[in-house]
Amino acid sequence: xxxxxxxxxxxxxxxxxxxxxxxxxxxxxxxxxxxxxxxxxxxxxxxxxxxxxxxxxxxxxxxxxxxxxxxxxxxxxxxxxxxxxxxxxxxxxxxxxxxxxxxxxxxxxxxxxxxxxxxxxxxxxxxxxxxxxxxxxxxxxxxxxxxxxxxxxxxxxxxxxxxxxxxxxxxxxxxxxxxxxxxxxxxxxxxxxxxxxxxxxxxxxxxxxxxxxxxxxxxxxxxxxxxxxxxxxxxxxxxxxxxxx
Numbered sequence: 339x340x341x342x343x344x345x346x347x348x349x350x351x352x353x354x355x356x357x358x359x360x361x362x363x364x365x366x367x368x369x370x371x372x373x374x375x376x377x378x379x380x381x382x383x384x385x386x387x388x389x390x391x392x393x394x395x396x397x398x399x400x401x402x403x404x405x406x407x408x409x410x411x412x413x414x415x416x417x418x419x420x421x422x423x424x425x426x427x428x429x430x431x432x433x434x435x436x437x438x439x440x441x442x443x444x445x446x447x448x449x450x451x452x453x454x455x456x457x458x459x460x461x462x463x464x465x466x467x468x469x470x471x472x473x474x475x476x477x478x479x480x481x482x483x484x485x486x487x488x489x490x491x492x493x494x495x496x497x498x499x500x501x502x503x504x505x506x507x508x509x510x511x512x513x514x515x516x517x518x519x520x521x522x523x524x525x526x527x528x529x530x531x532x533x534x535x536x537x538x539x540x541x542x543x544x545x546x547x548x549x550x551x552x553x554x555x556x557x558x559x560x561x562x563x564x565x566x567x568x569x570x571x572x573x574x575x576x577x578x579x580x581x582x583x
Contacts, residue, residue, distance in 0.1 A: 363543025363557055364481070364536075370561025374443035375568065381447025386454035395451070412448040419445070423562065432554050439558055446569070453576065461581040468579075469572040473532055477564075480533030481540055491534030497527045517577075524574035532567045539563070 385391045395409040419442035423435060430438070454462060480487065501524050508516045539560045546553040 357544070359546060360540050360543035363546060363553060363560075364540055366554070366557035367539055367543075367560035367564060370439070370558050371564045371568070374439065374561060374565045377440060377443040378447030378450060378569075381444050382450040382454060385448050385451035392451075395448070409449075412445050416442055416446045416449065420562070420566075423559065427555060427559065432551055432558075435555055435558055439562060442562075443565070450569075456582055457576065457580040458583055461579075462576070465576045465580055466572060469568065469575055472529055472575075473568050473571060476529055476532040477536045480536030483533070483537065487534045487537050490530065491538065494527050494530040494534060497523060498531070501527060521574050521577045525571065525578070528567050528571035528574060532564070532571070535560075535563050535567055 385395060395406055395412065397404050397406050419438055423430070423438055423442070427435070501520055504516060504520050508520065542556060542560070543553075546556060
């Protein structure tokens with residue numbers, strides 16, 4: 339029987355172990371992402387289609403529709419949850435982090451219920467299907483490509499900062515031209531970020547010990563990252579192609 343070089347065997351065993359750890363880590367990342375999407379979809383549908391729940395967001399007591407304090411909490415508190423999870427990652431236990439993630443997904447779903455009031459259901463479902471297809475293709479591309487996307491990701495992040503600044507400016511300008519530019523650039527940015535983030539998470543997973551507490555936390559935060567990529571891609575496409583009621 340032919341004997342293998344010990345260094346060759348050692349390197350290949352390590353490589354296979356890293357690949358296996360990376361696959362399990364990515365599977366957990368996508369599991370958390372799908373859990374968050376499911377919670378958000380359920381909350382959005384429930385609040386948009388249940389009058390008693392919708393009344394918690396929109397008040398008509400004065401004869402005109404007005405947002406309630408809960409509506410403002412639902413729209414602005416998710417950012418606080420994201421910041422808390424990111425900056426408190428090392429100090430927060432895994433169960434608490436998971437609870438915060440579920441609460442974040444639920445509040446985001448409540449805020450997204452307004453979409454079902456503005457756009458037709460068929461339009462929302464159609465855009466969701468398109469977003470899922472684009473996201474899936476780019477996720478596979480990011481996972482399978484051998485090209486290092488680090489520099490590409492840096493460019494996408496810089497463009498993302500530009501989108502945020504342009505959106506704040508357009509909040510006061512109300513320019514329809516800038517609105518469309520932001521939407522088109524946003525679609526390109528979140529499409530690119532999907533591939534970049536999946537590759538980054540794949541590399542992170544290869545260096546973690548599966549089942550370790552830190553690996554569980556990183557998988558949850560990875561799910562949050564991909565969830566944000568998908569939601570923002572969905573919203574950008576909806577801004578352009580959604581049919582309003």
